[in-house]
Amino acid sequence: MNRKKIYPLYMIVASVAVFIIFFIIPSTIGYIYAFTNWSAARTNSLKFVGLDNLVEVLKNRKVPIAFVNTLIYAGIKTIVVTILGFVFAYILNRNIRSRTALRTVYFIPAIFSALVVGLIFTAVFQTRHGTINNILNALGIDSIQWLGSRWSAIFAICFAEIWRNIGYAIIITLAGMQSVSTDYFEAAKIDGASEWKLFKNITLPLIMPTVNVNILFSLIYGLKMFDLIYVMTSGGPGNSTESFGTLIMNEMSAGRYSMSVAVNLVFTILLVAISGLYQKFSERWEHIE
Amino acid sequence: MKKKLALFLTGIFAATLLIGCGNSTESNDSNESNEESAGSGVTLTLYGNADDLAKPYMTKIIDLYEAESGNKIDVQGLDTNNAETIALTKFTTGDIPDLYIHFGNSNLLNFNCEENFYDFTEAEWVSDINETVLPQTKVNGKIYGLPFWEASISGCFYNTKIFEDQGLSVPTTQEEFDAICDKLVEVGIQPIYLAASDAWPILYQYAFDPIFSGDDGTKLIEQLNSNTITYSDIPQIKDMLNWFKKAAERGWFGESYMTDTWDYTSEVLGEGKAAMMFCWDTWFDTDFDNDSYTYKKDDFGLMPVFMGTIDDGTFEGPNVNLMMVNKNGENVETALEFIKFMADPYNYNKAFEGIATTPVFKQQTTNTPSIQYNKAKDLIDKLGNASVAQPQIIGFSQTEGGKAIQELMSGNITVDECLKRLDEDRIATLESFKK
Numbered sequence: 001m002n003r004k005k006i007y008p009l010y011m012i013v014a015s016v017a018v019f020i021i022f023f024i025i026p027s028t029i030g031y032i033y034a035f036t037n038w039s040a041a042r043t044n045s046l047k048f049v050g051l052d053n054l055v056e057v058l059k060n061r062k063v064p065i066a067f068v069n070t071l072i073y074a075g076i077k078t079i080v081v082t083i084l085g086f087v088f089a090y091i092l093n094r095n096i097r098s099r100t101a102l103r104t105v106y107f108i109p110a111i112f113s114a115l116v117v118g119l120i121f122t123a124v125f126q127t128r129h130g131t132i133n134n135i136l137n138a139l140g141i142d143s144i145q146w147l148g149s150r151w152s153a154i155f156a157i158c159f160a161e162i163w164r165n166i167g168y169a170i171i172i173t174l175a176g177m178q179s180v181s182t183d184y185f186e187a188a189k190i191d192g193a194s195e196w197k198l199f200k201n202i203t204l205p206l207i208m209p210t211v212n213v214n215i216l217f218s219l220i221y222g223l224k225m226f227d228l229i230y231v232m233t234s235g236g237p238g239n240s241t242e243s244f245g246t247l248i249m250n251e252m253s254a255g256r257y258s259m260s261v262a263v264n265l266v267f268t269i270l271l272v273a274i275s276g277l278y279q280k281f282s283e284r285w286e287h288i289e
Numbered sequence: 290m291k292k293k294l295a296l297f298l299t300g301i302f303a304a305t306l307l308i309g310c311g312n313s314t315e316s317n318d319s320n321e322s323n324e325e326s327a328g329s330g331v332t333l334t335l336y337g338n339a340d341d342l343a344k345p346y347m348t349k350i351i352d353l354y355e356a357e358s359g360n361k362i363d364v365q366g367l368d369t370n371n372a373e374t375i376a377l378t379k380f381t382t383g384d385i386p387d388l389y390i391h392f393g394n395s396n397l398l399n400f401n402c403e404e405n406f407y408d409f410t411e412a413e414w415v416s417d418i419n420e421t422v423l424p425q426t427k428v429n430g431k432i433y434g435l436p437f438w439e440a441s442i443s444g445c446f447y448n449t450k451i452f453e454d455q456g457l458s459v460p461t462t463q464e465e466f467d468a469i470c471d472k473l474v475e476v477g478i479q480p481i482y483l484a485a486s487d488a489w490p491i492l493y494q495y496a497f498d499p500i501f502s503g504d505d506g507t508k509l510i511e512q513l514n515s516n517t518i519t520y521s522d523i524p525q526i527k528d529m530l531n532w533f534k535k536a537a538e539r540g541w542f543g544e545s546y547m548t549d550t551w552d553y554t555s556e557v558l559g560e561g562k563a564a565m566m567f568c569w570d571t572w573f574d575t576d577f578d579n580d581s582y583t584y585k586k587d588d589f590g591l592m593p594v595f596m597g598t599i600d601d602g603t604f605e606g607p608n609v610n611l612m613m614v615n616k617n618g619e620n621v622e623t624a625l626e627f628i629k630f631m632a633d634p635y636n637y638n639k640a641f642e643g644i645a646t647t648p649v650f651k652q653q654t655t656n657t658p659s660i661q662y663n664k665a666k667d668l669i670d671k672l673g674n675a676s677v678a679q680p681q682i683i684g685f686s687q688t689e690g691g692k693a694i695q696e697l698m699s700g701n702i703t704v705d706e707c708l709k710r711l712d713e714d715r716i717a718t719l720e721s722f723k724k
Binding site for chain 1: 439549552553686688689710713717718720
């Protein structure tokens, strides 16, 4: 393939058509329901109710909790996964004997479904017979109700989410590190550069696009966290660990369909805004000279 | 030329995708008509929750009917977790089966009963339904389905051996019940196992039934459903919340109730880690692993629930599934025949033979009531209340209400705030239904 050749626009017609038919149109139609009176009791003869549902969303007591929690989940996950992913990738990129085996081991959690991971960590953090509490009891320490209060439950959820996702971060970062030409390092070493300088001035700038991809993925999937929370706490105790995902699900389950779509609309706007902002700022980091 | 070829291929590709996603109703219809013409009788379609339809008495009654009539029931089980949503979507798009089975609760209103289902209010079999079940069958005063289900009586399990050892007897008043809980705490036994982490096992609807029973109760439900009063206007509901708060503070639910889950119920009761638990009587027959623990199912009795709303305590009557007929379907007469067949005492007695349940029908004799039911029968007859709160209060949510009570018990909110939350969620659903 000639990389410099500019292909005609009609070559993208098929993919754009599929995207429009299967993503843009259904999403747009879906969001129209946020402005109707659609509920379990009213599935026929829908009428437009203007911005009523969005006003209700803003008045909903659970929305601020879900908003804050969603940011906490996404923030913690993004920071920890990115840093640990980078550290492990850096270690695995070195010439250590067991690196192939370790790469596989670190990636294994990524192939489990969120449901399975949720069940595993529910068992780990369970008060009765939970793995961690069993260890604490063996050391003479009283059991902790990990999933029984807001902050410890958020910690447990984040821990499980980080465990599940770190494999991806390692693989992506590792791929980035391996694509950096060894010529740079050899040249720098001849000039007497230290390990730290090699890392700071060669490795880090050249893999920033990869790190950015990692951050963006972690951020978006962190904001969309639902399944782990649903399995581990169902948004409880009370509504203290609710995210936007569980809130949307709860509204839908209660038969308040248009409200559910309205919450989803607000959430999508938030998601697009945060992702857009991040991409805007991250462009600068990618061009570190 | 290349441009034209590319556009042509794009068109073919898009058309293929759209055809693939098209409605296949026609082909299904032709299959169905082939099926009907191939067999000797009529094929009735039946939608319902997959788990519900797999119950032994359901499969047995269908087998009996098919063998006798030569007709066929095409059972289409819907995904258990989303059965109601899927069914509602099907109804909305006009895909209404000949028969539909639904847990009679206020959500049944969503299915537009008057327009879609046959009215059985005047059917002969109505007089054969037990009084504790009858309210469950009604939607706006009319009966749209035959209750055909295992029926349980809910109350409070208690470990008879622990009670004997401590010199305790079944309480007859709220005060006596509370005193028993205090006594058990004193001697280091957890009085009640409450799987509060799962929210739904808080089962606060048990406390609601006596409030909403009788004519006065019906009036209260009507006022709640028309949004002319709120829970805050019903003092007993505040009493119930005060009781939950007190129970949590005094340690009646133990220390780890906020993380206790339903999964541990067998272990906790079987090993005597708690003396009591709110539950339904058939649980020991269906869920309890009788051989694995110190205490066996015979060691437990059923007593009334005391949750602060009624001094004598209460038992909750059964929650049952209803079999309904699509009154606008092509096979109405055959579907009605099927209902008549199910309501025949000879047939339902065959279907429920040996099933652990209390009787739904007055002439039901082949079922085997639980040990707990038999021991407490007189008390149940005296204090039993039909399950009315959950099926009839629009917007009642066992789980969301349970979550509000979780927050109350953990001290995050006050009783008044909890009351407000119960109302908020209920009214939100009510309002969304009225828009």
